[in-house]
Amino acid sequence: MxxxxxxxxxxxxxxxxxxxxxxxxxxxxxxxxxxxxxxxxxxxxxxxxxxxxxxxxxxxxxxxxxxxxxxxxxxNNQAGYALGIDLDYGQISFTLSDLLGKPVSSTIIKVNTVDYSETLHLLIEQIKKYKAEFTDSRYGIVGIVIAIHGLVSKNEVIHYVPRQQWEDINLKEDLEKEINLEIYIENNANLCAFAERVYKHHETDNLLCTTLYSGIGLGMMMNNEFFRGHDGYAGEAGHMIVVPGGKPCNCGNKGCWEKYSSESSIFEYLSNKRKIENLTYEHIQNWFNEGDEEVQELMEQFIYYLSIGLNNMINMYNPDVLVLDSELLRMYPEALNKIRENLNSSISHYRELLISSIGKKSCVLGACALAIQNFLDVPMLSLPYER
Structure with a gap:
């Protein structure tokens, strides 16, 4: 009692x-x-x-x-709105949802700079537009959650973002000086994991979500809370070494997992090899359809190294559900079965392994959901998911 x-x-x-x-x-x-x-x-x-x-x-x-x-x-899902922002390299995605997490407005802005001051100005400008436009409810915008593709400390300071080369930046404080709204800063992989838990896996207490796009991120929900580690930097699984002395990584090590099993590593290789500057998923899908042997071999190698890392994650964290967020895996025939075949250790235990059905929207939807949870002050949400 x-x-x-x-x-x-x-x-x-x-x-x-x-x-x-x-x-x-x-x-x-x-x-x-x-x-x-x-x-x-x-x-x-x-x-x-x-x-x-x-x-x-x-x-x-x-x-x-x-x-x-x-x-x-x-x-009353119309009582207010949540604003989720995915602050990625080259673009910023904005999604405004109602209080049931259903998107009502989405915008993607291309960004040609990594300068922090310029990015901050762009964020302030766009947030003020949303704030002015969506005032027709009791609570207006109830909170803003910003996804960061890098290290975020427990006190929500951005410690390091590799691709933008940002270090020790207090975006939360800088935004709150200009905007009178609740601002939260969170790692992008954590928000992907949160979206999977909130929208899809309502009865799952321990969930891992591995994102494979610009690098490899690991979002971890343990007993319905983020697993952050001592300073908040847990989950940097992409920099786990899977090939000692292998390819050099921006982190300073060699042979990091994300150099072998991230989508960016596939795109970089094929772009250079085939002299295509703006390589797209459509290019790769066509090569799959044509039975291109080099691309097939590249994907088999991608899955092989992916499985090595996943095996380590499973043994370390013993998750209930493990979600893989990758467009390439969604496109490649029998990808999930091939991964399962490589996870044959007698001591590896998990209940379910699957490819995300939410996909690239998971980060920004997770941001909206976290803003809603903070506003309603509940320990966990179970929201309906509509495609």
Whole structure:
């Protein structure tokens, strides 16, 4: 039994109620009382507060065959908006969602600079546009989460971003000086893992998500929380050495995993070998369709080294679910089965291995979801996913 002062207990009960309403979509007061094991009087008082705050709404079921039509409770998804931002090299993706994580507006801006001051100005300008445009709700924009493709400390300072060469930058503080909104900074792989947990794997407590695009990132959800390590830098699995003395990496080591099993390594090799400056997924898909032997061999090698790293991740963390986020794997026939065939150690244990069905949107959707979770002050969300 939970003990503590009345305000603390009320906060816990409120969290239970909000989370259950979101998970069920629609639920009556009576069913809610049973589901969260709280008295009807407690439910009535909490629901009255949430209705007054416009966080939930009531709907009467029209088609109900027996007795009185029950009044159903659901989250008021139009009460506010969450803004997710993926701050990547060469482009910034903005997605605004409602309080159920459904995107209502998305923008991608190409960026031709790595200068921090210019990037900061661009962010401020775009955020102010969103803030001005979406004021037609009770709470407006409830929070902003920015995904960083690099090291983010526990106090949300950007320690290092390899491709932009940013070091020890306090983007959160710089933005909050100009914008009166809640700002959160988070590693991109963590947000991908969060999106998988929130939108797809609602009953999974321990989840790993490996992103394979510009490098290799590892997002880790352990007991429904981010696993960050001592300073917040855990998850840099791309710089695990899989080939001692191998290809040199920007981190200073040789033979890092991401030099062999990231999509950028494939694109870089084929772009140089075939003299194609702006290589696309379409090029590679056509080569797959044509049965191009060199590309087939390259993908087999990609999967071989990917499997080595995954085997290490599985043995270290024993995840329930392991999600791979890669467009190349989605395109390549039998990719998942080939990976599974390489994971044949008798001591490697996991329940499910799969390729992400959310894909490249997972980072920015995870950012929206984290902003919603912080606003609603619940320990975990289960949101519906719509393609």
């Amino acid at each position: 939970v003990t503590g002062d009345a305000a603390y207990i009320k906060k816990i009960n409120r969290s239970l109620i909000i989370r259950k309403i979101i998970k069920e979509g629609m639920i009556s007061r009576a069913d809610l009382s049973k589901a969260v094991d709280l008295t009807r009087a407690t439910i009535s008082a909490q629901v009255a507060d949430l209705l007054e705050e416009e966080l939930i709404i009531e709907t009467q079921l029209e088609h109900y065959s027996v007795g009185r039509k029950p009044i159903m409770l659901s989250l």
